Amino acid sequence: MDAAVIVVGAGPAGMMLAGELRLAGVDVMVVERLAARTGESRGLGFTARTMEIFDQRGLLSRFGDIETSDVGHFGGLPVDFGVLEGAHQAAKTVPQSATETVLEEWATGLGADVRRGHEVLSVTGKEDSVEVEIRGPSGVWTARAEYVVGCDGGRSTVRKAAGFDFPGTAATMEMFLADVRGITLEPRMIGETLPGGMVMVGPLPGGVTRLIVCERGTPPQRREKPPAWEEVAAAWQRLTGDDISHAEPVWVSAFGDATRQATEYRRDRVILAGDAAHIHLPAGGQGMNTSIQDAVNLGWKLGAVVRGRAPVPLLDTYHAERHPVGRRLLMNTQAQGLLFLSGSEVQPLRDVISELIRYGDVSRHFAAMVSGLEIRYDVDGGSHPLLGRRMPDVELTGHALIRRSIEALRPARGVLLDLTDNARLRRRALPWRDRVDLVTARPRELSGTGPLADTSAVLVRPDGYVAWAAPGSHGDLPMALERWFGPAI
Incomplete structure (x- = not known):
C-alpha cells in the first residue's frame, strides 16, 4: 500500500480528515489537483458547532483573534443565537483561505503526506484495496490504499468514478x-x-x-x-x-x-465527505462547516477500522449519522433560498416567519438548525438527555491536568468521565484503556445544576458525542465500549 488511506482533495474537509486520521495513527496521503492553495476567501467563519470542534483539538488559537457574534440569519431573517443555553457564538469573517492554511499546517505537522499538483484520473475498487490512477508532475502512476475518501467537491471525480448515485435538482x-x-x-x-x-x-x-x-x-x-x-x-x-x-x-x-446528495456515503472501500457527498445553495456558511463535521465523524471511525481496533460495520454509522444531517442541510438551504432569492410574491411568507421567530421556542429551533447545535445521533436509545448529543464543555475540578471537559478530547481518543470516583466503573473500562482515557473529576457547578446534573459517568466518543451515560443508558458500559471501540484487549 502507498498509504492506508488516500484522501482526494485538500480543502477544509480533506485536511480536517487527514489530521483526524493522523491522530488515530493512520498513514494518510492527500492528493490535490491544484499546485497551491487558491487564497480565495470563499466560506467565511465557523458555526458554533465547528468552533467547538476546533476547540476540542486545540486549534482555535491558531486562527488568532476571532471576531464572534451571537447573531445569525435564516434566509435573511435575523436569528439570535443568544436564546440557546451556553455560550454558543459563531465566528465571523475568517476566510476559507485561512481555514485551509491552518488545517493543512496542522495535518502536515502530524505527518500527513500532501501531494499537490496531482490529479485523480480513475478509482478502482478491489477486494482488499482501492487503486487510484493519478497524473502528477512526473507522469501517470497508480497508488494503492485500503480506503479512499473523496473530499474533492461538488464535481467529485471520486464520486463519479466509483458510481455513486447523486440525485437532486439542477x-x-x-x-x-x-x-x-x-x-x-x-x-x-x-x-x-x-x-x-x-x-x-x-x-x-x-x-x-x-x-x-x-x-x-x-x-x-x-x-x-x-x-x-x-x-x-x-x-x-x-x-x-x-x-x-x-x-x-x-x-x-x-x-x-443546485441541490444534490449522494444516496450512500460509502461503497465498500470508497467513502465520500463534504461537498462530494452533498451540494446546495450557500446559506449562512453551513456548507464548509458541515463538511468539516463530516470529516470529524468519519476520521476516528475509519482510523479504528484501519488499525484493526474496531470491526468494519463501525463505518456504517458514518452514513447512518451524517446522511440525515446532510439531508436536513439541503432542506434548510432550499427554504432559505426561497426566502432571500424570490421576489415580492414571497414577502407574506417572510412576514409570517419573522413573526414566528419572535417566539422563544421557534427562535431556538432556527438557531439550533443553522448553527449545527440541533444534531443528535441515535447512539443508544436511552433516556439520558445527553445521549447522542455533543458533550457540553463544563468546568471540572479534582483532576491535575484537565480543567474543562473539552480538554480531555484533545488526543482524539474515547473518554470515560467518572464523576463520582467509582473505582468499579473504571475497572470495567480497563480492557479498553488502549483506546479510551479514564478521567476522574467533578463538575465545578453546584450539585444538581448544569448539563451533568444527576449524572455519575459519561462515555464520550473521539468526535465529542456522548455514547453512554449513567444513569439513563439502555445497556451497560462494556456493551457501549465494545459497540463504539471494538472488542476488549
Whole structure:
C-alpha cells in the first residue's frame, strides 16, 4: 500500500480528515489537483458547532483573534443565537483561505503526506484495496490504499468514478460572488431584495468588500473558468443603478442553487465527505462547516477500522449519522433560498416567519438548525438527555491536568468521565484503556445544576458525542465500549 488511506482533495474537509486520521495513527496521503492553495476567501467563519470542534483539538488559537457574534440569519431573517443555553457564538469573517492554511499546517505537522499538483484520473475498487490512477508532475502512476475518501467537491471525480448515485435538482439560476478592493459601499444584508434580484455587501478584513449578486431569471451556465469582473459589475449596475466597475477584484466566482446528495456515503472501500457527498445553495456558511463535521465523524471511525481496533460495520454509522444531517442541510438551504432569492410574491411568507421567530421556542429551533447545535445521533436509545448529543464543555475540578471537559478530547481518543470516583466503573473500562482515557473529576457547578446534573459517568466518543451515560443508558458500559471501540484487549 502507498498509504492506508488516500484522501482526494485538500480543502477544509480533506485536511480536517487527514489530521483526524493522523491522530488515530493512520498513514494518510492527500492528493490535490491544484499546485497551491487558491487564497480565495470563499466560506467565511465557523458555526458554533465547528468552533467547538476546533476547540476540542486545540486549534482555535491558531486562527488568532476571532471576531464572534451571537447573531445569525435564516434566509435573511435575523436569528439570535443568544436564546440557546451556553455560550454558543459563531465566528465571523475568517476566510476559507485561512481555514485551509491552518488545517493543512496542522495535518502536515502530524505527518500527513500532501501531494499537490496531482490529479485523480480513475478509482478502482478491489477486494482488499482501492487503486487510484493519478497524473502528477512526473507522469501517470497508480497508488494503492485500503480506503479512499473523496473530499474533492461538488464535481467529485471520486464520486463519479466509483458510481455513486447523486440525485437532486439542477441549478435554476446563477449568482456571482466577488471580493473587491477600492470601493466603499453601505452594508447590505442578505434578504434585502431588489425588484430584479438580490445583492449583498459585507466588509472583510484588510479593506476587502464581499459582494453577492443574483439577478432573477438569469439561467445557469456551465463555466470552465470564473466570470469576468466586468460581467459582475454590469449585473450590479442593472440591479442597483450604481457603477462599481472601477473596483479592483481580488477574486470572482459564480455558483448556482443546485441541490444534490449522494444516496450512500460509502461503497465498500470508497467513502465520500463534504461537498462530494452533498451540494446546495450557500446559506449562512453551513456548507464548509458541515463538511468539516463530516470529516470529524468519519476520521476516528475509519482510523479504528484501519488499525484493526474496531470491526468494519463501525463505518456504517458514518452514513447512518451524517446522511440525515446532510439531508436536513439541503432542506434548510432550499427554504432559505426561497426566502432571500424570490421576489415580492414571497414577502407574506417572510412576514409570517419573522413573526414566528419572535417566539422563544421557534427562535431556538432556527438557531439550533443553522448553527449545527440541533444534531443528535441515535447512539443508544436511552433516556439520558445527553445521549447522542455533543458533550457540553463544563468546568471540572479534582483532576491535575484537565480543567474543562473539552480538554480531555484533545488526543482524539474515547473518554470515560467518572464523576463520582467509582473505582468499579473504571475497572470495567480497563480492557479498553488502549483506546479510551479514564478521567476522574467533578463538575465545578453546584450539585444538581448544569448539563451533568444527576449524572455519575459519561462515555464520550473521539468526535465529542456522548455514547453512554449513567444513569439513563439502555445497556451497560462494556456493551457501549465494545459497540463504539471494538472488542476488549
